[in-house]
Amino acid sequence: MVTGRSPAVVALGGGHGLSASLSALRLMSDRLTAIVTxxxxxxxxxxxxxxxxxxxxxxxxxxxxxxxxxxxxxxxxxxxxxxxxxxxxxxxxxxxxxxxxxxxxxxxxxxxxxxxxxxxxxxxxxxxxxMASVPLGIEADARVGDRLTTVVGQSHVAVTPGIEQVRLVPPDPPACPEAVQAIEAADWVVLGPGSWFSSVMPHLLVPELARALHTTRARLCVTLNLEAETGETAGFSAADHLDVLHKHAPELRVDAVVADPSAVEDTDQLARTARRTGARLLLRQVSRGDGTARHDALRLAAAYRDVFDDVLGDVDDRTG
Structure with a gap:
Protein backbone atom coordinates (compact mmCIF):
# COMPACT_ATOMS: atom_id res chain seq x y z
CA MET A 1 0.00 0.00 0.00
CA VAL A 2 3.03 2.31 0.35
CA THR A 3 3.09 4.54 -2.73
CA GLY A 4 5.07 7.67 -3.57
CA ARG A 5 6.44 9.68 -0.67
CA SER A 6 4.75 8.37 2.42
CA PRO A 7 4.01 10.56 5.45
CA ALA A 8 6.30 10.60 8.48
CA VAL A 9 4.15 9.00 11.18
CA VAL A 10 4.76 8.66 14.91
CA ALA A 11 2.64 6.12 16.81
CA LEU A 12 2.30 6.42 20.59
CA GLY A 13 1.17 3.73 23.00
CA GLY A 14 2.15 0.36 24.35
CA GLY A 15 1.27 -3.31 24.41
CA HIS A 16 -1.30 -4.86 22.08
CA GLY A 17 -2.88 -1.50 21.21
CA LEU A 18 0.33 -0.07 19.78
CA SER A 19 0.98 -3.35 17.97
CA ALA A 20 -2.40 -2.94 16.25
CA SER A 21 -1.69 0.58 15.02
CA LEU A 22 1.85 -0.34 13.91
CA SER A 23 0.63 -3.41 12.00
CA ALA A 24 -1.63 -1.07 10.02
CA LEU A 25 0.71 1.89 9.67
CA ARG A 26 3.59 -0.16 8.30
CA LEU A 27 1.36 -0.96 5.31
CA MET A 28 1.01 2.68 4.29
CA SER A 29 4.19 4.43 5.42
CA ASP A 30 7.90 3.63 5.28
CA ARG A 31 8.72 6.54 7.62
CA LEU A 32 7.35 5.18 10.88
CA THR A 33 8.45 5.68 14.49
CA ALA A 34 6.91 3.97 17.51
CA ILE A 35 7.23 5.74 20.86
CA VAL A 36 6.56 3.25 23.63
CA THR A 37 5.56 3.63 27.26
CA MET A 131 8.97 7.31 25.75
CA ALA A 132 11.40 8.30 28.50
CA SER A 133 15.07 7.74 29.29
CA VAL A 134 14.37 6.18 32.69
CA PRO A 135 11.92 3.52 33.91
CA LEU A 136 8.66 5.08 35.05
CA GLY A 137 6.07 4.31 37.66
CA ILE A 138 2.35 5.04 37.41
CA GLU A 139 -0.01 6.10 40.17
CA ALA A 140 -3.74 6.58 39.72
CA ASP A 141 -6.71 7.96 41.59
CA ALA A 142 -9.52 5.41 41.59
CA ARG A 143 -13.01 6.07 42.88
CA VAL A 144 -14.42 3.44 45.20
CA GLY A 145 -17.93 4.45 46.20
CA ASP A 146 -17.70 8.05 47.37
CA ARG A 147 -13.99 8.12 48.10
CA LEU A 148 -10.75 8.22 46.09
CA THR A 149 -7.97 5.72 46.65
CA THR A 150 -4.43 5.64 45.24
CA VAL A 151 -3.40 2.74 43.04
CA VAL A 152 0.34 2.22 42.53
CA GLY A 153 1.99 0.44 39.60
CA GLN A 154 0.99 -0.07 35.97
CA SER A 155 0.04 -3.71 36.51
CA HIS A 156 -2.40 -2.68 39.26
CA VAL A 157 -3.77 0.35 37.43
CA ALA A 158 -4.55 -1.80 34.39
CA VAL A 159 -6.94 -4.04 36.36
CA THR A 160 -8.56 -1.42 38.60
CA PRO A 161 -11.99 0.03 37.67
CA GLY A 162 -12.97 3.57 38.54
CA ILE A 163 -9.69 5.23 37.48
CA GLU A 164 -10.07 9.00 37.16
CA GLN A 165 -6.54 10.39 36.86
CA VAL A 166 -3.03 9.02 36.39
CA ARG A 167 0.38 10.42 37.36
CA LEU A 168 3.96 9.46 36.56
CA VAL A 169 6.67 8.70 39.10
CA PRO A 170 8.92 10.65 38.87
CA PRO A 171 6.53 13.43 37.74
CA ASP A 172 9.03 15.12 35.40
CA PRO A 173 11.12 12.32 33.84
CA PRO A 174 13.56 13.07 31.00
CA ALA A 175 12.06 12.29 27.62
CA CYS A 176 13.99 10.24 25.10
CA PRO A 177 15.53 13.02 22.92
CA GLU A 178 15.05 11.01 19.72
CA ALA A 179 11.34 10.60 20.58
CA VAL A 180 10.92 14.37 20.93
CA GLN A 181 12.71 14.92 17.62
CA ALA A 182 10.49 12.36 15.87
CA ILE A 183 7.32 14.13 17.03
CA GLU A 184 8.67 17.51 15.96
CA ALA A 185 9.48 16.17 12.47
CA ALA A 186 6.29 14.14 11.96
CA ASP A 187 3.47 14.74 9.52
CA TRP A 188 1.02 12.73 11.64
CA VAL A 189 0.97 11.48 15.23
CA VAL A 190 -1.30 8.53 16.06
CA LEU A 191 -2.40 8.13 19.69
CA GLY A 192 -4.07 4.87 20.71
CA PRO A 193 -5.61 2.36 20.70
CA GLY A 194 -4.55 0.67 23.92
CA SER A 195 -4.97 0.61 27.67
CA TRP A 196 -6.15 4.19 28.04
CA PHE A 197 -4.79 5.10 31.46
CA SER A 198 -1.75 2.83 31.71
CA SER A 199 -0.41 2.92 28.12
CA VAL A 200 -1.90 5.88 26.22
CA MET A 201 -2.25 8.76 28.72
CA PRO A 202 1.35 8.48 30.08
CA HIS A 203 2.70 9.99 26.85
CA LEU A 204 0.91 13.23 27.72
CA LEU A 205 2.54 13.36 31.16
CA VAL A 206 6.24 13.45 30.20
CA PRO A 207 6.83 17.23 30.09
CA GLU A 208 9.17 17.37 27.06
CA LEU A 209 7.04 14.89 25.14
CA ALA A 210 3.85 16.77 25.99
CA ARG A 211 5.43 20.05 24.90
CA ALA A 212 6.40 18.52 21.56
CA LEU A 213 2.87 17.16 21.06
CA HIS A 214 1.40 20.60 21.70
CA THR A 215 3.80 22.50 19.42
CA THR A 216 4.52 20.10 16.55
CA ARG A 217 3.26 20.94 13.08
CA ALA A 218 2.09 17.31 12.83
CA ARG A 219 -1.61 16.55 12.85
CA LEU A 220 -2.97 14.23 15.52
CA CYS A 221 -5.20 11.20 15.00
CA VAL A 222 -6.74 9.40 17.98
CA THR A 223 -7.69 5.75 17.49
CA LEU A 224 -10.37 4.52 19.88
CA ASN A 225 -10.53 1.02 21.33
CA LEU A 226 -12.93 -1.62 20.07
CA GLU A 227 -14.34 -2.17 23.54
CA ALA A 228 -13.95 -0.94 27.11
CA GLU A 229 -11.51 -2.99 29.14
CA THR A 230 -12.62 -5.05 32.11
CA GLY A 231 -10.26 -3.13 34.39
CA GLU A 232 -9.25 0.50 34.05
CA THR A 233 -11.96 1.62 31.60
CA ALA A 234 -14.77 -0.70 32.65
CA GLY A 235 -18.10 0.89 31.72
CA PHE A 236 -16.53 3.62 29.59
CA SER A 237 -18.26 4.82 26.45
CA ALA A 238 -16.31 5.84 23.37
CA ALA A 239 -16.91 9.49 24.27
CA ASP A 240 -15.59 8.87 27.80
CA HIS A 241 -12.19 7.99 26.32
CA LEU A 242 -12.00 11.39 24.62
CA ASP A 243 -13.12 13.11 27.82
CA VAL A 244 -10.22 11.46 29.67
CA LEU A 245 -7.82 12.62 26.97
CA HIS A 246 -9.13 16.18 27.28
CA LYS A 247 -8.85 16.04 31.08
CA HIS A 248 -5.19 15.03 30.94
CA ALA A 249 -4.27 17.43 28.10
CA PRO A 250 -6.95 20.13 27.78
CA GLU A 251 -4.95 22.22 25.29
CA LEU A 252 -4.03 19.36 22.97
CA ARG A 253 -5.31 19.80 19.43
CA VAL A 254 -6.83 16.67 17.88
CA ASP A 255 -7.50 16.58 14.15
CA ALA A 256 -9.20 13.22 13.64
CA VAL A 257 -10.76 10.41 15.66
CA VAL A 258 -11.06 6.90 14.19
CA ALA A 259 -13.74 4.64 15.69
CA ASP A 260 -15.43 1.40 14.71
CA PRO A 261 -19.25 1.87 14.60
CA SER A 262 -19.73 -1.37 16.54
CA ALA A 263 -17.85 0.17 19.50
CA VAL A 264 -19.82 3.43 19.55
CA GLU A 265 -22.91 3.55 21.74
CA ASP A 266 -24.01 7.06 20.73
CA THR A 267 -22.62 8.41 17.48
CA ASP A 268 -23.96 11.93 17.98
CA GLN A 269 -22.45 12.17 21.45
CA LEU A 270 -19.07 10.95 20.20
CA ALA A 271 -19.15 13.40 17.29
CA ARG A 272 -19.90 16.29 19.64
CA THR A 273 -17.15 15.23 22.03
CA ALA A 274 -14.66 14.92 19.16
CA ARG A 275 -15.65 18.35 17.88
CA ARG A 276 -14.87 19.92 21.27
CA THR A 277 -11.24 18.86 20.77
CA GLY A 278 -11.22 20.26 17.24
CA ALA A 279 -11.44 16.80 15.66
CA ARG A 280 -13.57 15.21 13.01
CA LEU A 281 -14.85 11.68 13.46
CA LEU A 282 -14.19 8.87 11.01
CA LEU A 283 -16.56 5.95 11.54
CA ARG A 284 -15.25 2.87 9.78
CA GLN A 285 -15.19 -0.85 10.41
CA VAL A 286 -11.62 -1.49 11.50
CA SER A 287 -12.26 -4.68 13.47
CA ARG A 288 -11.67 -8.18 12.14
CA GLY A 289 -15.37 -8.96 12.09
CA ASP A 290 -14.90 -12.38 13.68
CA GLY A 291 -16.48 -11.45 16.99
CA THR A 292 -13.18 -10.62 18.68
CA ALA A 293 -12.19 -7.11 19.73
CA ARG A 294 -9.12 -7.07 17.51
CA HIS A 295 -8.19 -4.61 14.79
CA ASP A 296 -7.81 -5.74 11.19
CA ALA A 297 -4.52 -4.36 9.87
CA LEU A 298 -5.76 -3.78 6.31
CA ARG A 299 -9.01 -2.10 7.37
CA LEU A 300 -7.23 0.11 9.90
CA ALA A 301 -4.57 1.03 7.33
CA ALA A 302 -7.31 2.04 4.87
CA ALA A 303 -8.91 4.23 7.55
CA TYR A 304 -5.58 5.89 8.33
CA ARG A 305 -4.98 6.49 4.64
CA ASP A 306 -8.32 8.26 4.29
CA VAL A 307 -7.60 10.39 7.35
CA PHE A 308 -4.11 11.30 6.16
CA ASP A 309 -5.37 12.11 2.65
CA ASP A 310 -8.36 14.13 3.94
CA VAL A 311 -10.79 11.76 2.25
CA LEU A 312 -13.81 12.60 4.35
CA GLY A 313 -16.59 10.63 2.71
CA ASP A 314 -17.39 8.63 5.82
CA VAL A 315 -16.33 11.24 8.34
CA ASP A 316 -19.10 12.43 10.61
CA ASP A 317 -19.61 16.15 9.95
CA ARG A 318 -22.89 16.74 11.73
CA THR A 319 -23.37 19.66 14.01
CA GLY A 320 -25.20 19.77 17.26
Missing amino acids: VADDGGSSGRLRSELGVLPPGDLRMALAALCDDSEWGRTWSALLQHRFTSEGDLDNHAVGNLLIVALWEILDDPVSGLDWVGRLLGARGRVLP
Whole structure:
Protein backbone atom coordinates (compact mmCIF):
# COMPACT_ATOMS: atom_id res chain seq x y z
CA MET A 1 0.00 0.00 0.00
CA VAL A 2 3.03 2.31 0.35
CA THR A 3 3.09 4.54 -2.73
CA GLY A 4 5.07 7.67 -3.57
CA ARG A 5 6.44 9.68 -0.67
CA SER A 6 4.75 8.37 2.42
CA PRO A 7 4.01 10.56 5.45
CA ALA A 8 6.30 10.60 8.48
CA VAL A 9 4.15 9.00 11.18
CA VAL A 10 4.76 8.66 14.91
CA ALA A 11 2.64 6.12 16.81
CA LEU A 12 2.30 6.42 20.59
CA GLY A 13 1.17 3.73 23.00
CA GLY A 14 2.15 0.36 24.35
CA GLY A 15 1.27 -3.31 24.41
CA HIS A 16 -1.30 -4.86 22.08
CA GLY A 17 -2.88 -1.50 21.21
CA LEU A 18 0.33 -0.07 19.78
CA SER A 19 0.98 -3.35 17.97
CA ALA A 20 -2.40 -2.94 16.25
CA SER A 21 -1.69 0.58 15.02
CA LEU A 22 1.85 -0.34 13.91
CA SER A 23 0.63 -3.41 12.00
CA ALA A 24 -1.63 -1.07 10.02
CA LEU A 25 0.71 1.89 9.67
CA ARG A 26 3.59 -0.16 8.30
CA LEU A 27 1.36 -0.96 5.31
CA MET A 28 1.01 2.68 4.29
CA SER A 29 4.19 4.43 5.42
CA ASP A 30 7.90 3.63 5.28
CA ARG A 31 8.72 6.54 7.62
CA LEU A 32 7.35 5.18 10.88
CA THR A 33 8.45 5.68 14.49
CA ALA A 34 6.91 3.97 17.51
CA ILE A 35 7.23 5.74 20.86
CA VAL A 36 6.56 3.25 23.63
CA THR A 37 5.56 3.63 27.26
CA VAL A 38 8.15 2.36 29.75
CA ALA A 39 6.14 1.91 32.95
CA ASP A 40 5.52 -1.86 32.89
CA ASP A 41 6.24 -3.44 36.27
CA GLY A 42 4.79 -6.93 35.83
CA GLY A 43 5.80 -10.24 34.29
CA SER A 44 9.12 -10.73 32.52
CA SER A 45 9.59 -6.99 32.01
CA GLY A 46 9.02 -6.23 35.66
CA ARG A 47 11.49 -8.90 36.75
CA LEU A 48 14.21 -7.61 34.42
CA ARG A 49 13.51 -4.03 35.41
CA SER A 50 13.76 -4.88 39.11
CA GLU A 51 16.82 -7.12 38.83
CA LEU A 52 18.89 -5.11 36.34
CA GLY A 53 17.56 -1.56 36.70
CA VAL A 54 16.77 -1.31 32.97
CA LEU A 55 13.83 0.07 31.05
CA PRO A 56 11.06 -2.56 30.95
CA PRO A 57 11.56 -4.15 27.51
CA GLY A 58 8.21 -5.89 26.97
CA ASP A 59 6.22 -3.18 25.18
CA LEU A 60 9.30 -2.24 23.16
CA ARG A 61 9.64 -5.89 22.11
CA MET A 62 5.99 -6.05 21.03
CA ALA A 63 6.40 -2.92 18.91
CA LEU A 64 9.47 -4.37 17.19
CA ALA A 65 7.61 -7.64 16.54
CA ALA A 66 4.72 -5.71 14.97
CA LEU A 67 7.13 -3.99 12.58
CA CYS A 68 8.72 -7.21 11.31
CA ASP A 69 8.29 -7.66 7.58
CA ASP A 70 5.57 -10.06 6.39
CA SER A 71 8.10 -12.51 4.97
CA GLU A 72 9.54 -15.79 6.19
CA TRP A 73 12.43 -13.81 7.72
CA GLY A 74 10.16 -11.32 9.42
CA ARG A 75 7.61 -13.86 10.64
CA THR A 76 10.35 -16.10 12.06
CA TRP A 77 12.04 -13.28 13.95
CA SER A 78 8.72 -11.97 15.19
CA ALA A 79 7.85 -15.42 16.56
CA LEU A 80 11.28 -15.65 18.19
CA LEU A 81 10.90 -12.28 19.91
CA GLN A 82 7.51 -13.28 21.31
CA HIS A 83 8.52 -16.81 22.35
CA ARG A 84 8.36 -17.40 26.11
CA PHE A 85 10.20 -20.07 28.04
CA THR A 86 8.25 -22.48 30.22
CA SER A 87 10.24 -24.03 33.02
CA GLU A 88 10.38 -24.66 36.75
CA GLY A 89 13.32 -22.27 37.07
CA ASP A 90 14.24 -18.60 36.73
CA LEU A 91 13.65 -18.50 32.96
CA ASP A 92 9.96 -19.31 33.32
CA ASN A 93 7.78 -16.86 31.34
CA HIS A 94 10.71 -14.76 30.16
CA ALA A 95 10.29 -13.65 26.53
CA VAL A 96 13.31 -14.28 24.30
CA GLY A 97 12.99 -10.77 22.86
CA ASN A 98 13.18 -9.20 26.31
CA LEU A 99 16.46 -11.00 27.01
CA LEU A 100 17.86 -10.07 23.59
CA ILE A 101 17.02 -6.39 24.02
CA VAL A 102 18.43 -6.17 27.54
CA ALA A 103 21.62 -7.99 26.50
CA LEU A 104 22.20 -5.43 23.74
CA TRP A 105 21.58 -2.61 26.19
CA GLU A 106 24.28 -4.03 28.46
CA ILE A 107 26.74 -4.44 25.57
CA LEU A 108 26.12 -1.02 23.99
CA ASP A 109 25.19 0.95 27.14
CA ASP A 110 22.63 2.85 25.06
CA PRO A 111 18.92 1.89 24.97
CA VAL A 112 18.21 3.66 21.67
CA SER A 113 21.20 2.13 19.91
CA GLY A 114 20.26 -1.29 21.26
CA LEU A 115 16.72 -1.01 19.90
CA ASP A 116 18.05 0.18 16.54
CA TRP A 117 20.31 -2.88 16.34
CA VAL A 118 17.40 -5.21 17.10
CA GLY A 119 15.38 -3.43 14.43
CA ARG A 120 18.18 -3.97 11.89
CA LEU A 121 18.38 -7.64 12.79
CA LEU A 122 14.63 -8.05 12.27
CA GLY A 123 14.41 -5.92 9.15
CA ALA A 124 11.83 -3.85 11.04
CA ARG A 125 9.85 -1.40 8.92
CA GLY A 126 10.26 1.55 11.25
CA ARG A 127 12.05 2.67 14.40
CA VAL A 128 11.12 1.89 18.02
CA LEU A 129 11.98 4.36 20.80
CA PRO A 130 11.24 4.52 24.53
CA MET A 131 8.97 7.31 25.75
CA ALA A 132 11.40 8.30 28.50
CA SER A 133 15.07 7.74 29.29
CA VAL A 134 14.37 6.18 32.69
CA PRO A 135 11.92 3.52 33.91
CA LEU A 136 8.66 5.08 35.05
CA GLY A 137 6.07 4.31 37.66
CA ILE A 138 2.35 5.04 37.41
CA GLU A 139 -0.01 6.10 40.17
CA ALA A 140 -3.74 6.58 39.72
CA ASP A 141 -6.71 7.96 41.59
CA ALA A 142 -9.52 5.41 41.59
CA ARG A 143 -13.01 6.07 42.88
CA VAL A 144 -14.42 3.44 45.20
CA GLY A 145 -17.93 4.45 46.20
CA ASP A 146 -17.70 8.05 47.37
CA ARG A 147 -13.99 8.12 48.10
CA LEU A 148 -10.75 8.22 46.09
CA THR A 149 -7.97 5.72 46.65
CA THR A 150 -4.43 5.64 45.24
CA VAL A 151 -3.40 2.74 43.04
CA VAL A 152 0.34 2.22 42.53
CA GLY A 153 1.99 0.44 39.60
CA GLN A 154 0.99 -0.07 35.97
CA SER A 155 0.04 -3.71 36.51
CA HIS A 156 -2.40 -2.68 39.26
CA VAL A 157 -3.77 0.35 37.43
CA ALA A 158 -4.55 -1.80 34.39
CA VAL A 159 -6.94 -4.04 36.36
CA THR A 160 -8.56 -1.42 38.60
CA PRO A 161 -11.99 0.03 37.67
CA GLY A 162 -12.97 3.57 38.54
CA ILE A 163 -9.69 5.23 37.48
CA GLU A 164 -10.07 9.00 37.16
CA GLN A 165 -6.54 10.39 36.86
CA VAL A 166 -3.03 9.02 36.39
CA ARG A 167 0.38 10.42 37.36
CA LEU A 168 3.96 9.46 36.56
CA VAL A 169 6.67 8.70 39.10
CA PRO A 170 8.92 10.65 38.87
CA PRO A 171 6.53 13.43 37.74
CA ASP A 172 9.03 15.12 35.40
CA PRO A 173 11.12 12.32 33.84
CA PRO A 174 13.56 13.07 31.00
CA ALA A 175 12.06 12.29 27.62
CA CYS A 176 13.99 10.24 25.10
CA PRO A 177 15.53 13.02 22.92
CA GLU A 178 15.05 11.01 19.72
CA ALA A 179 11.34 10.60 20.58
CA VAL A 180 10.92 14.37 20.93
CA GLN A 181 12.71 14.92 17.62
CA ALA A 182 10.49 12.36 15.87
CA ILE A 183 7.32 14.13 17.03
CA GLU A 184 8.67 17.51 15.96
CA ALA A 185 9.48 16.17 12.47
CA ALA A 186 6.29 14.14 11.96
CA ASP A 187 3.47 14.74 9.52
CA TRP A 188 1.02 12.73 11.64
CA VAL A 189 0.97 11.48 15.23
CA VAL A 190 -1.30 8.53 16.06
CA LEU A 191 -2.40 8.13 19.69
CA GLY A 192 -4.07 4.87 20.71
CA PRO A 193 -5.61 2.36 20.70
CA GLY A 194 -4.55 0.67 23.92
CA SER A 195 -4.97 0.61 27.67
CA TRP A 196 -6.15 4.19 28.04
CA PHE A 197 -4.79 5.10 31.46
CA SER A 198 -1.75 2.83 31.71
CA SER A 199 -0.41 2.92 28.12
CA VAL A 200 -1.90 5.88 26.22
CA MET A 201 -2.25 8.76 28.72
CA PRO A 202 1.35 8.48 30.08
CA HIS A 203 2.70 9.99 26.85
CA LEU A 204 0.91 13.23 27.72
CA LEU A 205 2.54 13.36 31.16
CA VAL A 206 6.24 13.45 30.20
CA PRO A 207 6.83 17.23 30.09
CA GLU A 208 9.17 17.37 27.06
CA LEU A 209 7.04 14.89 25.14
CA ALA A 210 3.85 16.77 25.99
CA ARG A 211 5.43 20.05 24.90
CA ALA A 212 6.40 18.52 21.56
CA LEU A 213 2.87 17.16 21.06
CA HIS A 214 1.40 20.60 21.70
CA THR A 215 3.80 22.50 19.42
CA THR A 216 4.52 20.10 16.55
CA ARG A 217 3.26 20.94 13.08
CA ALA A 218 2.09 17.31 12.83
CA ARG A 219 -1.61 16.55 12.85
CA LEU A 220 -2.97 14.23 15.52
CA CYS A 221 -5.20 11.20 15.00
CA VAL A 222 -6.74 9.40 17.98
CA THR A 223 -7.69 5.75 17.49
CA LEU A 224 -10.37 4.52 19.88
CA ASN A 225 -10.53 1.02 21.33
CA LEU A 226 -12.93 -1.62 20.07
CA GLU A 227 -14.34 -2.17 23.54
CA ALA A 228 -13.95 -0.94 27.11
CA GLU A 229 -11.51 -2.99 29.14
CA THR A 230 -12.62 -5.05 32.11
CA GLY A 231 -10.26 -3.13 34.39
CA GLU A 232 -9.25 0.50 34.05
CA THR A 233 -11.96 1.62 31.60
CA ALA A 234 -14.77 -0.70 32.65
CA GLY A 235 -18.10 0.89 31.72
CA PHE A 236 -16.53 3.62 29.59
CA SER A 237 -18.26 4.82 26.45
CA ALA A 238 -16.31 5.84 23.37
CA ALA A 239 -16.91 9.49 24.27
CA ASP A 240 -15.59 8.87 27.80
CA HIS A 241 -12.19 7.99 26.32
CA LEU A 242 -12.00 11.39 24.62
CA ASP A 243 -13.12 13.11 27.82
CA VAL A 244 -10.22 11.46 29.67
CA LEU A 245 -7.82 12.62 26.97
CA HIS A 246 -9.13 16.18 27.28
CA LYS A 247 -8.85 16.04 31.08
CA HIS A 248 -5.19 15.03 30.94
CA ALA A 249 -4.27 17.43 28.10
CA PRO A 250 -6.95 20.13 27.78
CA GLU A 251 -4.95 22.22 25.29
CA LEU A 252 -4.03 19.36 22.97
CA ARG A 253 -5.31 19.80 19.43
CA VAL A 254 -6.83 16.67 17.88
CA ASP A 255 -7.50 16.58 14.15
CA ALA A 256 -9.20 13.22 13.64
CA VAL A 257 -10.76 10.41 15.66
CA VAL A 258 -11.06 6.90 14.19
CA ALA A 259 -13.74 4.64 15.69
CA ASP A 260 -15.43 1.40 14.71
CA PRO A 261 -19.25 1.87 14.60
CA SER A 262 -19.73 -1.37 16.54
CA ALA A 263 -17.85 0.17 19.50
CA VAL A 264 -19.82 3.43 19.55
CA GLU A 265 -22.91 3.55 21.74
CA ASP A 266 -24.01 7.06 20.73
CA THR A 267 -22.62 8.41 17.48
CA ASP A 268 -23.96 11.93 17.98
CA GLN A 269 -22.45 12.17 21.45
CA LEU A 270 -19.07 10.95 20.20
CA ALA A 271 -19.15 13.40 17.29
CA ARG A 272 -19.90 16.29 19.64
CA THR A 273 -17.15 15.23 22.03
CA ALA A 274 -14.66 14.92 19.16
CA ARG A 275 -15.65 18.35 17.88
CA ARG A 276 -14.87 19.92 21.27
CA THR A 277 -11.24 18.86 20.77
CA GLY A 278 -11.22 20.26 17.24
CA ALA A 279 -11.44 16.80 15.66
CA ARG A 280 -13.57 15.21 13.01
CA LEU A 281 -14.85 11.68 13.46
CA LEU A 282 -14.19 8.87 11.01
CA LEU A 283 -16.56 5.95 11.54
CA ARG A 284 -15.25 2.87 9.78
CA GLN A 285 -15.19 -0.85 10.41
CA VAL A 286 -11.62 -1.49 11.50
CA SER A 287 -12.26 -4.68 13.47
CA ARG A 288 -11.67 -8.18 12.14
CA GLY A 289 -15.37 -8.96 12.09
CA ASP A 290 -14.90 -12.38 13.68
CA GLY A 291 -16.48 -11.45 16.99
CA THR A 292 -13.18 -10.62 18.68
CA ALA A 293 -12.19 -7.11 19.73
CA ARG A 294 -9.12 -7.07 17.51
CA HIS A 295 -8.19 -4.61 14.79
CA ASP A 296 -7.81 -5.74 11.19
CA ALA A 297 -4.52 -4.36 9.87
CA LEU A 298 -5.76 -3.78 6.31
CA ARG A 299 -9.01 -2.10 7.37
CA LEU A 300 -7.23 0.11 9.90
CA ALA A 301 -4.57 1.03 7.33
CA ALA A 302 -7.31 2.04 4.87
CA ALA A 303 -8.91 4.23 7.55
CA TYR A 304 -5.58 5.89 8.33
CA ARG A 305 -4.98 6.49 4.64
CA ASP A 306 -8.32 8.26 4.29
CA VAL A 307 -7.60 10.39 7.35
CA PHE A 308 -4.11 11.30 6.16
CA ASP A 309 -5.37 12.11 2.65
CA ASP A 310 -8.36 14.13 3.94
CA VAL A 311 -10.79 11.76 2.25
CA LEU A 312 -13.81 12.60 4.35
CA GLY A 313 -16.59 10.63 2.71
CA ASP A 314 -17.39 8.63 5.82
CA VAL A 315 -16.33 11.24 8.34
CA ASP A 316 -19.10 12.43 10.61
CA ASP A 317 -19.61 16.15 9.95
CA ARG A 318 -22.89 16.74 11.73
CA THR A 319 -23.37 19.66 14.01
CA GLY A 320 -25.20 19.77 17.26
